[in-house]
Amino acid sequence: MTKGERIQFNFSTSNETxxxxxxxEVEFYGIDSILIKYFETKRMCVPAKSKKTFRYEIECKYRGCYEIGVHKVYITDFLGIFRMPYKVMEPKEVTVYPKIVVLEKLPIYPNAEEESEMIINGIKSGGGLISDVREYAYGDSMHKVHWKLSAKEQKLMVKSEDATAIAKVYVVLDLVPQGYLEIEAQTILEDKLVECAVAVLYYCLNQEIPTTFCYFQKELRIHKGKDLAYFYELYELLFKMKFQSQVPIDKVFEMIPELEVCRSYWIGITSDLNYELYDQVNRCISEDKQVILIYVNPEQVGGIVNDEKNVISEALIRLGAIYYEINIDDELNQVLNS
Structure with missing residues (x-):
């Protein structure tokens, strides 16, 4: 199923004696998930030779894998002296895929020519773009002249040797749960974080930008791809991803090996904004990486107010990072396309 769809679940009990x-007393699967409001333990009386049927309409509002069905059944007497278990059934699994939000744009430029075009049009992001064009020097080939930029600057400008080098994108998802949140609030927050990751990965791989997806789940896990076909492999991975890591995103940034020296964008997706993450962003920018940070604010689902959030976000922008803050109710394409 896709997020937002509804399913019907029917439960019947028959007394054939x-x-x-x-x-x-009937216990259901789902009591340890966000479906608990549908499947609280049900107690009933069943007359001889009769049948009772209960119908549930379940709205699948958030991505994930959920077990539904009868877990345990007990027959008890009026006084509760005996409690006899009845045969249980295997659970049925409901798979809810995250929504794919198609972004019109992100401040990612696959090659340096696109960056220089942005400079011509007067568009900059964060602390400014690093151009791979320079002023003409004696001996430069006229084939390397960037004519549009030269017209704007009123002097000859040429492309550097690596002006068409393809940039690489690293997408890092923070899988550390907010331990103070209840099950429903944590599920809603995780859903928004995954939706952000899906939107960013779809944008990059649809543009055929070499993309590395990283996260920590028992160990550092790295997935590399460069086209839309690979996106659907990651999509299968993301719908069932567990937020059970104890390694924060700033440490994950440190672990990622860089075997090639190239232009790169580092995109962090997290619900925890702190000074340790700020230090890592500072390090990345000092190493000439372009950093985009997507912060999903947990306050709307009962999160503790982060008093340092505004200070850290303003400091990140001053560093030259591109910063987005997304609330639970926000539409991703409205925030990330802005």
Whole structure:
């Protein structure tokens, strides 16, 4: 299923004997997930030779894998002296895929020519763009002249040797849960974080930008791809991803090996904004990386107010990082396309 769809779940119990079942206690799967509001333990009386049916309409509002069905059944007497277990059934699994938000743009330029075009049009982001064009020097080939920029600057400008080098994108997802949140609030927050990762990965791989997706789940995991076909492999991975890491995103940034020296964009997606992350962003920028930080604010789902958030976000922007703050109710394409 896709996020937002509804399913029907029907549960029936039949008493085929001539005895009256005074108390029937039914426990369902799903009581340890966001579906608990649908599947609280049900107690009922079932007369002889009768049947009772219960119907549930479940709205699948958030991505993930959920077990539904009857977990345990007990027959008890009026006084609760005995409690006899009844045969249980295997759970059924509901798979809810995240929504794919198609972004019109992100401040990612696959090659330096695109960056220089942005300079011509007077568009800059963060602390400014690093251009791979320079002023003409004696001996430069006229084939390297950037004519549009030369017309704007009123002097000859040429492309550097690596002006068409393809940039690489690193997308890092923070899988550390906010331990103070209840199950429902944590599920909603995780859903928004995954939706951000899906939108960014779809944008990059649809543009055929070499993209590395990184996260820490027992160990550092790295997935590399460069086209839309690979996106769907990551999409299968993301719908069931567990937020159970204890390694914060700033440490994950440190772990990522860089085997090639090239222009790169580092995109961090997190719900925890702190000074340790600020220090890592500072390090990346000092190493000439372009950093984009997407912060999903947990305050709307009962998160503790981060008093340092505004100070850190302003400091990140001053460093030259591109910073987005997304609230739970925000539409991604409205925030990330702005």
């Amino acid at each position: 001539s005895l009256f079942y005074p108390n029937l």
